[in-house]
Amino acid sequence: MSLTTEPACVLCVDDEPGFADLTATHLERFDDQFTTKVETNAEDALEFLHENHVDCIVSDYNMPGTDGLAFLQAVRTTDPELPFLLFTGRGSEEIASEAISAGVTDYLEKGPGEELYTLLGQRVKNAVSRHRIRLEKQEIKIRGETILNASPDAIVVSVNNEFVYANPKAIDLYGVPDGASLLGRTVGEFIHPDYRDAVTRKLQSVESGERPANHIPRTLFTIGGEEVPIEVTARHVSWEGKPGVVAIVRDITERAESTLPSHRYRALFEHANDAMALVEFQDGAPVIQEVNSAFESLFAPDDDIVGRDLDEAVAAGERMAEAMEVTRQAENDEFVRAELTRDTVDGPRDFLWQQIPLEADQTGEIESTFVIYTDITERKERGRELEQQNARLEEFAGVVSHDLRNPLNVAKGRLELATEECESEHLDEVEVALDRTRTLIDDLLSLAREGEPVGDMEPVELDKLGESCWDGVANVEATLHVDERSPTIKADKSRLRQLLENLFRNAVQHGDEEVTVTVSALDDGFFIEDDGPGIPEEDRDTVFEPGKSTSDDGTGFGLAIVREITEAHGWSITVTDGTDGGSRFEITSVDFPE
Known part of the structure; x- marks a missing residue:
């Protein structure tokens, strides 16, 4: 909504009808978006205002009955923000002071000259524009509050680790009687002491804009001490000019209760054909916490591998540096998938390796990871054998091409000489047979290269x-x-x-x-x-x-x-x-x- 796109209705009130009409005429000339209505007393003006939409009032001060100040006070009882300009021929500091106290938008003394009405038109336009901007902001705020209040998830905002906003769902989830009871309290009050520092660090990272937090599983402690499983997504936000964190806190109690029983996951883990290990990062080192039978048979069939450094268990010598770099990526929450060579009990083997970072339930930080080794040694060996076969086939095709084309070219030359020296229908058949042989050789060589990738497109x-x-x-x-x-x-x-x-x-x-x-x-x-x-x-x-x-x-x-x-x-x-x-x-x- 703006003055340049929508008309503005200006109510001109003056006990002198001719002056009220003159004011209205000048305003409509100043801006073709202005429409005006003229009234000669405050009582009729209030009745018009009650029944019609008005964007601005321009009123005289010295009017019989209800004067301009009393008229302003009557307007303010129903609309505290409607633009109201006092346009009077009787000016004084006392009147101006009273008008300002009563909430007048602007004050202008009457006088001669076109410039005065241009100034009046500009002030009316500015007042209407500011009023409409305020209305737009209020409407946006109301819509936002409506959405936040209707949200099925708790939404909170914190600045410097202190709550500054909470929607109704958050008040219910945190177990406080009202929003005021939550505002000003620290986020850490509702976090278990064992991982409070880790959560604080993550919030600081989000607040600084360094990195968001997605779907962090935690356990919320309500004001009454009840534990509630939740999932948190947090983003950086600017709140009243200060950096803060807006978080969506979702109660996942039903999801947690319906989670597949852990013994089924263990069966999948134990009986998987791929070697798998659960690794926990301790001071940057990947310490093995648990392995399945496939991992044991590949890397330590006669040794207790739990508690050992993963890199030392599966890599040695020149491969150790590479293994340590892979560990660094895993600890930094970078999903890794690559083809690697690792040292097994049967010697070096090739693996398709991938790791799945696991966030701690309470802090959301990467504290452990699943590593999976899929043995692709035989597949790679077959690939190398196929490459060697293709190379030999290409070499064979080149030899065949050379050794067959040479005698064929000799036969073709002899045929041309024989054709010049004598005529015989048999010579024509010979030429057909030689051409067919050449075509056959070309086609066989093409098929020998079947599967060869195309060149430049x-x-x-x-x-x-x-x-x-x-x-x-x-x-x-x-x-x-x-x-x-x-x-x-x-x-x-x-x-x-x-x-x-x-x-x-x-x-x-x-x-x-x-x-x-x-x-x-x-x-x-x-x-x-x-x-x-x-x-x-x-x-x-x-x-x-x-x-x-x-x-x-x-x-x-x-x-x-x-x-x-x-x-x-x-x-x-x-x-x-x-x-x-x-x-x-x-x-x-x-x-x-x-």
Whole structure:
């Protein structure tokens, strides 16, 4: 609400009708948000005020019957804060003093000149603005108090560890008769002496803005000594210009009573396949308090490990420094999950290690933690073996490529010489066989690298790359149609080229000489279709399997390579009917450049 956005009703009261009208006219000229009402005596003005909303009163002092001061006093009995300006021709220090004592907003003597009414208009505007701001603040305060009073949780504010605010739920929870009985008392009075200092330190940390406190479990002592399990969330707040803490205190008695019995947790702990230990921090050292049987069998089958330093029990030599750093992170409330090597009774083994910090029930500070060791040694060994196999396979593929391509190139050269020297239909068949052998070698090498990750992903214009691939694949009768809607996608360009060439070659090999191939866009990818004979529905589930081909000229590896390239990109590929009855390969889940 502000004067610049909402009209303001000004009640002008003067026993001289002409002067009251003149004042009203000047005010409406000063600000088009002003609307005015003129009355010539205080009695009529009070009646209008009783029945209508008024934002400000401008009144003369010297009026017959009820004068301006008496009128002001009558207004103040019903509205102590309504702006009231005394605008009088009879000015004196005595009248001004009485007006101020009666609660007048402003005082201005009448006189000639336009400037006087400009000054009056500005003072009216300022008074209305200040009044509306006060009303807004009061409304916000009332709403806030309504929310706080209706809260199902206790809400308290403390400054310097002393309560300065408590909502009704807090009064009930702390067991005090009223809010005044809680204000001024220290938070520590309601905390057990054994952990009072720790709670005070945490509150100081929150009050300074250093760190909030989330869902801290504690036990509250009421004024009558009753113990109540609670959960506290605390945040820094500024209270009357001073740093403080606002805390939501939730009674969790029902939750505590319905907690799963501890013997079930113990059964899970004891029979877990992963090695687990409960560790307590003592002067910065992780001291083992309890372990399960899996931990004992890995790290100390013949020794009582409880009471020992965890780092010394599971790490030695060069791994000790790393273990101590992990402990530091755990104690500082930093959730840690990592792959680590630790020393077991069978020698070093690899683990997926994680720790779960446990806050103390009463202080909320990290005093202990669960550590969990998941043995991943065999998985990592399999990974290393797979890497070695892939390396050997890559080496083998390179050797095969070299040793097969060389004699193939020699045969191709000899064939060209023989073709120049004589004519024979057998030579044509030889050329077909050599080309098929070359294609077979290329496809086998591609499959040998199956699972190889894609290279650099870059924006690729599908239409331009498609046309480039077509030039090296199709015969002169076949036709490529690239839809103008073909998208630009993010891909490994060289492997996308191989994908397109294989799909184009598949269409040409399985269609007639005048086959038409179309490339166009999908909402989340693209498709390639032809108007050839298509792929029977019963064969579509197996069409991407290596060695599967319905053409005498095909190797059966082309579509398997297509599937491998799509999966390496994280795409999906399906085959369905084309628009004109042929095959349609839809490639989806494709990323587009931003």
